[in-house]
Structure formats: C-alpha cells, structure tokens
Amino acid sequence: MLLFIALLISIAGAGFLALSMDVHWAQVRADAHCPQQVARLLRVLGAACLAGSLVLCLRVDHVSMASLVWFMTLASSALVVTFTLSWRPRWLAPLVAWIPAATATSSSSEK
DSSP states (O other), X not given: OHHHHHHHHHHHHHHHHHHTSHHHHHHHSSOSSOOHHHHXXXXXXXXXXXXXXXXXXXXXSOHHHHHHHHHHHHHHHXXXXXXXXXXXXXXXXXXXXXXXXXXXXXXXXXO
C-alpha cells in the first residue's frame, strides 16, 4: 500500500514540476503565463513530493531495493505525466486547482 502511495506522490511531483513550465501551464490552465512565485512554489512542491515518495520507498524496503523501486517510480511517473500532457493535459488541472485564476492573471500583469 505504501508503494502505491509513493507512486501517486511521485506522479503528483512530476506533474508539479511539469506545470511549473509556461508551456505546460498554458496547456492545463487558461492563463498564458505561469507567475514566477507560482512556478517557484510548484517546483518546491514537486521536489517535496519526490522526496516524500523516496521516504515511503525507504520505509517499505531496505536501502538498495528502495532506491531501485524509487527510480522505477520516477521513470513511470515521468511517462504518465508525459503521456497525459500529450493526450489529455486538462487531466492535470486538479494539481493546480487550488491556485486562483485571479492570482495568476494579476501576477502576470504586474510584470
């Protein structure tokens, strides 16, 4: 069960890292530009999710097996996010649904 949660957290982390880029942000949100603060926050959240998935893998197995499983979850989550962005990018919208659209448009108009 913990490995499945680690996989889900890894997918979320890869999604956060992808959505911190303007190209993928525009695919998922109606806003054309991801604000600098939001992009930085998404990168931090992505790194935290990936670190959390590593911790969960380490709780399940010993270090050598956990690192192997973690790298496999990284590879599979990267594939899932890549295929989702190329096929149905709006499916990643729940990852950034908590960011109000007004915040994104007001921050981008300040630049």
